[in-house]
Amino acid sequence: MENALELSNVSVVRDGVRILDRINLTIGQDENVAIIGLNGSGKTTLLKLLRGDVYPYDDDEPYSMRIFGERHWNIFDLRTKMGVVSMDLQDRFGGMTTVREVIGSGFFGSLDVFRGMTVTEEMEDLIRYRAAEMGIDDLLQRRIEGLSLGQMRRALIARALVTNPRMLILDEPMTGLDIVMKSKFRRMFDILIDSGVRIIMITHDLSDIPLSVDRVVMIKDGKIYDDGRKEDLLNDDKVSGLYGADVKVESTKGIYRMYLE
């Protein structure tokens, strides 16, 4: 089986600054991964690279990047196989858009489904199915302007899932959620993983990492700082090295927490 991702010696340069620096990263199709690192370390740029929003820097040294085994991708096909939930997406929908439209827009990679696009009965079924899976099927006709953060986030996850992607990339999906909602989201991601969806989660908070995500990739200053199993990397030494501060890490029943000494 081909790997989901294979990056070899890949850099991203913006405005003359090397934001990702000769990254080597392979993620198998059965893996679920959390990507952690300080603000500005390059996590979101990595996501943009995978989505085709930014391109590898054509360095003197050769690089290669394969996604689901392919070197070249039609961006539209790629985006149906890789669902993304990110904070910037949340701000880009107008308040009058309904939950159904938000979810349906996932079929077209757009922010509005009704601009000359046909939503088939099969698509409607999938919209309802994913809405029900996220527990928001009663909100389908609601405009998003009055939604809570948790409801909106669920709508965006349903949107990302509507094309039955192989992989879901979550860029800080728990930011702004309260402790109870975070725990619900963690369990929801575990259920999705059980159902066969693979997750790559970018996060600042170790307690966001679902039980079923067992690999951690640490990014520091645009480089892979460390990469391995959760239980080997989420400890005082490694996390303190990553953040450049005295960090204490604790775990209870597979959920990790960190705090500054």
Ligand SMILES: Nc1ncnc2c1ncn2[C@@H]1O[C@H](COP(=O)(O)OP(=O)(O)OP(=O)(O)O)[C@@H](O)[C@H]1O
């Ligand atoms: N278009 C750009 N031009 C110049 N620098 C950029 C550009 N985009 C990002 N950067 C810089 O690249 C670095 C990495 O940014 P990135 O958003 O990938 O970090 P991040 O790890 O996702 O941070 P955060 O956790 O704060 O979201 C930052 O220093 C950022 O300022």
